[in-house]
Amino acid sequence: MIEFDQAVVANRLHSTSLTLSEQRIGVIGLNGSGKSTLVRLINGLIEPDEGRVLVNGLDAQRQGRQVRKSVGFLFTDPGAQLVMPTVIEDISLSLRNTHTKRNERRAAALGTLDRFGLKDLAERSVYQLSGGQRQLVALASVLATAPQVLIADEPTTLLDLKNSRLVGDLLFSLDQQLILVTHDLELAARCDRVLVVSDGRIDFDGDPQLAVDHYRASA
Amino acid sequence: MSQLNLLGLYQPNATLLHRISPGIKLTTIMVLSIAIVVVREAWFSVVALAVVCGAVGLAQMSWWALFRSIRILAIGLALLAAFHWWQNGPEHAIAVVGGLAALILASAVLTATTPIDQMLDTITRALEPLRRFGVNPDAVGLAFSLLLRFIPDIGERAFEIRDAARARGLDRSVRAHMTPLTIRVVAHALSVGEALQARGIGEDERPGQR
Numbered sequence: 001m002i003e004f005d006q007a008v009v010a011n012r013l014h015s016t017s018l019t020l021s022e023q024r025i026g027v028i029g030l031n032g033s034g035k036s037t038l039v040r041l042i043n044g045l046i047e048p049d050e051g052r053v054l055v056n057g058l059d060a061q062r063q064g065r066q067v068r069k070s071v072g073f074l075f076t077d078p079g080a081q082l083v084m085p086t087v088i089e090d091i092s093l094s095l096r097n098t099h100t101k102r103n104e105r106r107a108a109a110l111g112t113l114d115r116f117g118l119k120d121l122a123e124r125s126v127y128q129l130s131g132g133q134r135q136l137v138a139l140a141s142v143l144a145t146a147p148q149v150l151i152a153d154e155p156t157t158l159l160d161l162k163n164s165r166l167v168g169d170l171l172f173s174l175d176q177q178l179i180l181v182t183h184d185l186e187l188a189a190r191c192d193r194v195l196v197v198s199d200g201r202i203d204f205d206g207d208p209q210l211a212v213d214h215y216r217a218s219a
Numbered sequence: 220m221s222q223l224n225l226l227g228l229y230q231p232n233a234t235l236l237h238r239i240s241p242g243i244k245l246t247t248i249m250v251l252s253i254a255i256v257v258v259r260e261a262w263f264s265v266v267a268l269a270v271v272c273g274a275v276g277l278a279q280m281s282w283w284a285l286f287r288s289i290r291i292l293a294i295g296l297a298l299l300a301a302f303h304w305w306q307n308g309p310e311h312a313i314a315v316v317g318g319l320a321a322l323i324l325a326s327a328v329l330t331a332t333t334p335i336d337q338m339l340d341t342i343t344r345a346l347e348p349l350r351r352f353g354v355n356p357d358a359v360g361l362a363f364s365l366l367l368r369f370i371p372d373i374g375e376r377a378f379e380i381r382d383a384a385r386a387r388g389l390d391r392s393v394r395a396h397m398t399p400l401t402i403r404v405v406a407h408a409l410s411v412g413e414a415l416q417a418r419g420i421g422e423d424e425r426p427g428q429r
Contacts, residue, residue: 045416068417068419072418075410083365083415084335086228086334089334092336093336096357102336102340141418142418145419
């Protein structure tokens, strides 16, 4: 359960109070409307100037480290997210906090890659991956630590149609609670609830199809 | 694929150099660096370069791929050699540039034969005694790994910016190259920092810390 309690970020987000408990929540809106600010508050990447954000009762600002253990974040550009030269090393890096022995880390990383059908890419340089493969590996590296919540900030924006569908389908097959920021309205319509953000405010909150219609009409 | 990205990239194999512990390889490079600076003789740099070339062969690295990845650095070394030759004579030029070339190749051998994960463990372990003096071994190890990972990225951005400058007829403008490169590298560093924070990597584990 994610709770926004009158959270404010100066010049970016007006006072926002929300409770997010649905399994798949979409966030749509124009560029610069405050979508990314809203979701970055959830795992403490941005601190609110007023109010607070709670994740399963933990304050995202005061207990950011604990919150980030249970909230994974997938960025638009996997180039910034993949910080090791090879796929297996990047997944292993995610596991350093939970597995102290290198062999155990490697085995766990291979297990994660296998789960997502990416085992063949294990020793591949991150430079040799296609855009879609990079995003899938970035997703695997986030999910390696089994977070309870996954925030995906425009994860399909840089992908072609085929890879966009692949990543979208994978996101919707996960057990984690998903907070999906997207410009892909088809993807948003598949959520259980959609927030429309406009000029730093929640402009609409509710049924996905109604939200998409509202966004189309107001854009 | 970037022309620089073989620097810092592990190349799986089972050669003797792949099996030697990263600690021994790091120590050897450290000793070699100190020796090159202290001795500062042409004969020593030539011998060091020959030994490192032997290590490249022993590690079964591709000479062509290695040349492609360091050719920009090679141009820099050639200019440096010309400068030293002009200012201090041939012996000094060979001592300085031969030594630098030996160290660059030795670093390439180190990264080609050592997985980053192993290197990270080794550095973290080696720096553990310094924790009592305020050094965070995990952060230092991570910084070292990130440096290796992002050298090719910076190179790739430099090539993109060079092409963009050419397209606008600004091939010779240093400002058209350096300003966007600096901005892009800093912006990328901020994105990487944010991604690391989101993954909980490098965050201080001490109680009471955020």
